[in-house]
Amino acid sequence: MSKQTYKICCCFFRRFKLKEAEVPAEIKALFENYSENGVMNIEHFHMFLKEVQDPEDTLTMDKTESIMDSFMHQHKHLHIFHHRKLHLHQFFRYLLSEINSPLPYPPMVHHNMTDPLSHYFIFTGHNSYLTGNQISSDCSEVPIIEALRRGVRVIELDMWPNSTKDDVDILHGGTLTTPVGLMKCLKAIRENAFVASEYPVILTLEDHLTPDLQEKVAQMVSKTFGGILFHSTSENLQDFPSPESLKGRIVISTKPPKKYTETKSFKEDDGTIKVHKSSEEVVWGEEIPVFIERLDSKDKVYDRDEDENPNLQQNAAPEYEHLIAIRNEKMKGGIKAWLRVNSKNAHRVSLNEEKLEKAVLTHGTDIVRFNQRNLMRVYPKATRIDSSNYNPLIGWMHGAQMVAFNMQGHGRSLWLMQGMFRANGGCGYVKKPDFLLEVGPNNEVFDPKRRLLVKKTLKVKIYMGEGWNLDFHRTHFDLYSPPDFYVKIGIAGVPVDSVMKRTKTIQDNWMPEWNEEFEFPLTVPELALLRVEVHEFDMSGKDDFGGQTCLPVFELKTGVRAVPLHDHKGEKYRSVKLLMRFAFI
Incomplete structure (x- = not known):
């Protein structure tokens, strides 16, 4: 028998011992200041909360006991044998616990919710049905469900005729996005609207339908939402209802139907008639209204669909128009014209981020004043095909309530949006600061350009x-x-x-x-x-x-x-x- 030699290869991996976190020196000092003989009793804990954590809060002993009991119940594994007494390590774990949140805990609505909708920032989605990018991703009810469960309160649906049957699809028109049926989206909204928040869900509809399909949409919406669908009692709203009065309600916001199906004809130089589709059918991703600026006037901003077809009004489905509780008005004329605040009716306008950035350069205070009573929706520019987002602070600084974001996107802009709506218990409505709602003795309003002193x-x-x-x-x-x-x-x-x-x-x-x-x-x-x-x-x-x-x-x-x-x-x-x-x- 031949002698064989076996070699054994031993591989050694570098593994670090995962030790327990050290208590920082400053935390040890805090514990020593508010304890006795290495023990923090309920009286010590009460003084710590009053003097270090909430010096301006009127904290009662009952509240302190409730906090301590809640912590002990959630952290039984720490073996806290002494009722309402903490040692250093247990105190350290309390500081790192969910109960010791930097925001009010448990999350709760604490802003005044009885003012008109125009007095609130509202968690708003853009193209809420898209699963990814703006030109080739799938359309689905899933991102709608996810958005609602994160507290989003404004859902956007783009409605188009189904090409093979008498039905309505939701998709991003003029792109390669695959459609999802309207009914699927409506059911998803009905089932998930009030999981994260009891405050109203607003549906912003972009409508590319014939009157027959508008009537069908009215039937689908009414059947799906039934008694929770809010119907405005008047087209002439002086002020919008409050979030409190709209709890558990679905609110429809769109333009009157005659605005969408119009076509325009122009006589060419050779005498022939050329028919142009409306701009939303030609330019993907640019929602109505789309603005162009005349070269001869810095103040004039025009809608491409400014000419109206009077025949469309008589063809509009009355059942559909009856659904509209918040009217999105067409912005005609110059900036000053559509920002007029002496209009009898409170209404909503929409413009993209670029148009807002341009408008605030010369009309910042006019926009603040407009948004004290009316609603403004700002949406991403058409070139954001990757579903990226923009800086929301520009809209918020000028009082815009509906700063619409691609919730399926990622990145720092979306983190800011999520941060803002962690406020007020995450209910999706955040009361605007008083200075954005006030009018001074000389009829002045907040000027976002004005440099202020450190507050x-x-x-x-x-x-x-x-x-x-x-x-x-x-x-x-x-x-x-x-x-x-x-x-x-x-x-x-x-x-x-x-x-x-x-x-x-x-x-x-x-x-x-x-x-x-x-x-x-x-x-x-x-x-x-x-x-x-x-x-x-x-x-x-x-x-x-x-x-x-x-x-x-x-x-x-x-x-x-x-x-x-x-x-x-x-x-x-x-x-x-x-x-x-x-x-x-």
């Missing part, structure tokens, strides 16, 4: 972060190689307040401690959003994403808070969070 300064301290090792399947980090994390933090708001800063990088640590403090002077804190992003430094390429959140500064709670982070889409991670401290000076 308050937000101080933020970032202590530490944790949870990436527990969520590594979602965060895509290598469990065997601890990341090198840093934090980017800043403000999105009026231009003078907007800024971004960053911490140092902490190397090879799943639970990095930064212990860095930042100050943000704010001239308009009522419109400020706190941006937080975590990244892993990568010397060889693009830094990896480690989580983000965006918080409305006007609802931030002071003190030491646990700040949960979200992924690219805005979905909250199960365990990833930062420990931070907030103060206003």
Whole structure:
């Protein structure tokens, strides 16, 4: 028998021990100040909450006991044997718990909801039926369901005739998007409208239908929504109803039907008649109205479909027109004409982001005044074929209620939108700041261009972060190689307040401690959003994403808070969070 030699290859992997998070020195000092002999009893805890966390809140002992009991119930695994008593580690876990949120917890509606709809920012979707990009993705009821379950309150449906049967499709006209049936979308809305919020869902309809199909839509809408469909008692609304009065209701908003099916004819030089389709059939993605500017006037802005066909009015389906509770009016004439505020009827107008950016340069205060009573919907420009979004602050600074976003997109603009609507319990309606609704003694309104004095300064301290090792399947980090994390933090708001800063990088640590403090002077804190992003430094390429959140500064709670982070889409991670401290000076 021959002698054989066997070789054994042993591979060694570098594995780091995942230790428990260290309590930062400042947190230890806080515990020592509000405890005795290593124990924080309910009286100590009450003083900590009153003096550190909510110094301006009238916190009762009953409320303190409720907070302590809720924490103990949710964290039985911490083996808290002593009723309403915490040791250092248990106090630290309380600070990192969901109960210790930087926003009111549990989430609840706390804004006044009895004013007209025009007094609120409203969580608004654009092309709500698209699953991806604007020209070739599928149309489906699924993104509508997802949007409603995230709290979106305005859903857009583009209605087109089905080419093979007497029915209505939802699709992005003039593109390669595959359609979904209107009935599927209506049923999805009916079943999911009030899962996340009890406040009204507004359907903005873009209509490319014949009168016969308009009548069919009226029957489908009435049958699907029944008694929850809101019907306006008058076409001459002085003011819109309030969100409170519209709880649990579906509200239809569109143009009167005669505006859509029109065609126009022009006599050419050779005497022949040429018929042009309406602009929405020619230019994909440009919603009505589409504006062009005359070269001889900086103030004139015109709708391409300005000429009307008087025969269309008598053909319009009356049942369909009866559905319209919020009329989207055609914007005729110059900017000053369609911004007039002495109109008898409150109404809605629509314009794309580029038109808004152009209009605010010369008519910013007129737009603010218009939006005190009327509704303005702003939507993405046609070139955003990747379903990207724009800066929503431009619309909000001028009081625009419906800043419409592609909710199926990703990126920082969408994070800002999600951040704004974390306010007011996530109900999808956020009361506009008083200064956007006020009229001064000389009939003046807020001027977004005016540079204001600093009203308050937000101080933020970032202590530490944790949870990436527990969520590594979602965060895509290598469990065997601890990341090198840093934090980017800043403000999105009026231009003078907007800024971004960053911490140092902490190397090879799943639970990095930064212990860095930042100050943000704010001239308009009522419109400020706190941006937080975590990244892993990568010397060889693009830094990896480690989580983000965006918080409305006007609802931030002071003190030491646990700040949960979200992924690219805005979905909250199960365990990833930062420990931070907030103060206003």
